[in-house]
Amino acid sequence: MSDLKQELKEKIITQLNLEDIAIEEIADNDPLFGDGLGLDSIDALELIVMLDKDYGIKLTDPKEGKKIFESIEVMANYIAEHRTK
Amino acid sequence: MKAQHLKIKEYCKISNNRVLLNDQLLYEDQGSDFTTFIKLAYKKMNTNYPKFFKMDDLSKLGFLASDILLKPMTQDSEISKNIALVFSNSASSLQTDRKHQESIMDQENYFPSPAVFVYTLPNICLGEISIKHRLYSENSFFIFNHFNAKYLHDYASSLIESEKADEVLCGWINCDVEDYEAFLYLVSKEGSIEHNKEEIIKLYTTK
Numbered sequence: 001m002s003d004l005k006q007e008l009k010e011k012i013i014t015q016l017n018l019e020d021i022a023i024e025e026i027a028d029n030d031p032l033f034g035d036g037l038g039l040d041s042i043d044a045l046e047l048i049v050m051l052d053k054d055y056g057i058k059l060t061d062p063k064e065g066k067k068i069f070e071s072i073e074v075m076a077n078y079i080a081e082h083r084t085k
Numbered sequence: 086m087k088a089q090h091l092k093i094k095e096y097c098k099i100s101n102n103r104v105l106l107n108d109q110l111l112y113e114d115q116g117s118d119f120t121t122f123i124k125l126a127y128k129k130m131n132t133n134y135p136k137f138f139k140m141d142d143l144s145k146l147g148f149l150a151s152d153i154l155l156k157p158m159t160q161d162s163e164i165s166k167n168i169a170l171v172f173s174n175s176a177s178s179l180q181t182d183r184k185h186q187e188s189i190m191d192q193e194n195y196f197p198s199p200a201v202f203v204y205t206l207p208n209i210c211l212g213e214i215s216i217k218h219r220l221y222s223e224n225s226f227f228i229f230n231h232f233n234a235k236y237l238h239d240y241a242s243s244l245i246e247s248e249k250a251d252e253v254l255c256g257w258i259n260c261d262v263e264d265y266e267a268f269l270y271l272v273s274k275e276g277s278i279e280h281n282k283e284e285i286i287k288l289y290t291t292k
Contacts, residue, residue: 016200019124019138038135045199053196 004076012072015050016043028073036071044069056084089246092276096256096288097150099126099267106153108291119265123149132156134217141181141204142265144213147172147258150267151214154254159218169250170211170224171240172269176261177228178207210258223249232257232268234285241272242280257289 009023012032016039030036033044044065051057051068057079059065068078098105102122104112112129114122123145127137132152140148151170159166181204188197203209208226215224223244227236241253256269268289272280278288 017138019135042139042200042203049196049198 001076001080004080005072008072008075008079011050011054012037012047016046026072028076029071031071032069032075039069051079054085055079055082057082089242089274091242091245091272091274091280093278093280093284093288094252094271094273094276095154096268096270097153099123099146099150100265101292104130104149104153111153119263136213139200140210140213141178141184141201143174143178143180143207143258143260144204144210146260146265146267147210147269148213148217150256150258150269151254152217154269154271155214155218165219165221167222167251168218168220168271169222169241169244169253169255170214170220171227171237171244171253171255172207172211172225173227173229173233173237173255173257174207174259175228175230176259178205178209180261181205232286232289234282234289238280238282238285245272245274 005028006023009026012018012026013021013023018037021037026037033039044062047069048059048062048065051059059068067074069075095107102113102115102117103110104126112126114125117125119142123142127149130149130153132149137145137148155168158168181201185197185201185205188201189195207228208224211224211226214220215222225240227233229236237255241255244250244253253272254269255272256267258267258269259265270285270288278284
């Protein structure tokens with residue numbers, strides 16, 4: 001699971017172009033949106049595409065993302081449970 | 086509508102890996118590609134706006150050139166300035182359009198990026214600038230075959246003379262493959278350069 005969390009942090013920084021944020025600065029339970037990493041609605045859509053492309057998880061309702069993308073910890077648990085690739 | 090004696094207050098150019106303000110060199114880096122150059126220029130100009138890194142190349146180019154001209158006017162005031170934005174280019178958002186197209190070509194690997202798709206219109210750049218500088222003003226983005234000084238002159242003059250705007254930031258930002266160019270100037274009632282077609286062409290063509 002720690003490998004998956006590390007992988008997610010790397011992907012988030014690269015794919016969401018979070019310049020000046022290092023992997024070590026993202027704690028597993030930091031909120032990804034709002035006061036945490038400050039991600040926005042386009043980032044949320046980008047994460048939905050990433051779940052589909054990299055892990056074979058299709059979210060049909062974007063509102064589901066609100067819970068799943070709460071933190072790296074929550075996201076990793078969800079992916080580990082639902083991934084098809 | 087009354088005719089006014091308008092001036093060009095300031096101008097900014099970004100091209101050939103150089104950033105100039107009123108033809109004064111602010112930054113130069115001849116050893117980098119566009120991605121590295123614009124990132125280093127952003128840092129050099131102390132443009133503290135993390136969303137910059139999420140923008141496409143056209144928006145980065147227009148945003149940075151605009152920020153150099155607008156920051157001194159907007160950073161210390163909570164009051165919105167009535168500065169209209171009138172931009173133009175020839176390539177529209179073609180570079181980003183191609184990137185989006187590549188992501189939807191293969192039906193077996195169909196993963197369009199929302200972060201790319203949002204920049205498949207050139208005027209998104211104007212939105213980025215308006216958000217940063219709290220502008221609720223008129224804005225337009227025109228596509229021409231070539232730099233069109235007369236159209237920009239007439240449009241900017243009309244906006245000020247009809248009191249739709251106090252000042253107009255206008256010019257040309259173009260970005261396609263390895264070719265990029267930004268030339269923006271601020272039309273105002275104050276300034277030392279005459280606002281006419283000949284002066285605009287002179288400023289644009291002076292390297």
